Amino acid sequence: MNESETQWSKTEKNIARQAFDKAHQLEIEKLIEEVKERARNISKVEDMWKLHDFLSAKRYDIDGKYDDRDSSLIFVFAQLVREKLLSMDELDGLAPEKRAKIVALSRM
Amino acid sequence: MNESETQWSKTEKNIARQAFDKAHQLEIEKLIEEVKERARNISKVEDMWKLHDFLSAKRYDIDGKYDDRDSSLIFVFAQLVREKLLSMDELDGLAPEKRAKIVALSRM
Numbered sequence: 001m002n003e004s005e006t007q008w009s010k011t012e013k014n015i016a017r018q019a020f021d022k023a024h025q026l027e028i029e030k031l032i033e034e035v036k037e038r039a040r041n042i043s044k045v046e047d048m049w050k051l052h053d054f055l056s057a058k059r060y061d062i063d064g065k066y067d068d069r070d071s072s073l074i075f076v077f078a079q080l081v082r083e084k085l086l087s088m089d090e091l092d093g094l095a096p097e098k099r100a101k102i103v104a105l106s107r108m
Numbered sequence: 109m110n111e112s113e114t115q116w117s118k119t120e121k122n123i124a125r126q127a128f129d130k131a132h133q134l135e136i137e138k139l140i141e142e143v144k145e146r147a148r149n150i151s152k153v154e155d156m157w158k159l160h161d162f163l164s165a166k167r168y169d170i171d172g173k174y175d176d177r178d179s180s181l182i183f184v185f186a187q188l189v190r191e192k193l194l195s196m197d198e199l200d201g202l203a204p205e206k207r208a209k210i211v212a213l214s215r216m
Contacts (some may be wrong), residue, residue, distance in 0.1 A: 028153045035156055039147030045136045048143055052163040059160055 008070050015093045016073055023085040024066050031058055074098060078105030116178050123201045124181055131193040132174050139166055182206060186213030 008016065038051050067076055080086035081102060091099060116124065146159050175184055188194035189210060199207060 028156075032150050032153070032156055035159070036147050036150060039144050042140050042144060045140070048136075048140055048163070049167060051143070052160070052167055055156070055160040055163065059157060 006071065008073070012094050012098070015091065016077075017068075019077065019080075019086055019090045020066070020068055020073075022090065023080045024062075027062065027083075027085050031062075074101050075105065077102045078108075081106035114179065116181070120202050120206070123199065124185075125176075127185065127188075127194055127198045128174065128176055128181075130198065131188045132170075135170065135191075135193050139170075182209050183213065185210045186216075189214035 035051070035055065038047075038054065042048050042051065065076065065079065077086060077091060078101075081088060088099065088103065091102065094102075143159070143163065146155075146162065150156050150159065173184065173187060185194060185199060186209075189196060196207065196211065199210065202210075
């Protein structure tokens, strides 16, 4: 990667932080709704353990996904765009090389 | 232990099976209600991970507790009586030595 893909200006860091936090909040809100829905629909013990497995997987996934180190952000944003937790509009202001890389990776 | 505490007649096995299954069902029903209640009350991410931790602990606890080997039943029943998931009435028909042992252990 060239420098504009790996170095983050102060302005870019602010944009990244806002986008990062917003996507995280959206994912958590969606997940809480899904957990409530799944819990409402528990009728037998297997459903309850399925909810437990679901929470285990999501917790592991979320713990790993939101890596806010500068060197990871391009990949994190690409994943968030792919999962529709973030739109490219929310990354307005990042260097064009960063945006291009995020778009390309998000389509893989 | 003497023989009447470790050997189970066919009649005793039937009584034990019924009591065992009934307590298990009661525990699961109570747990499902509690999980639904906890899920309804989730308002932030920490509440959701607390529900996950709660389910992890309960699953581990229940997996270990309901050990239906003959050699374990006295201890299992004592724990279930202690936790009010089973009453001694439901163990009517077991040899008096077994009942006495269960009562004694349930008070420890």
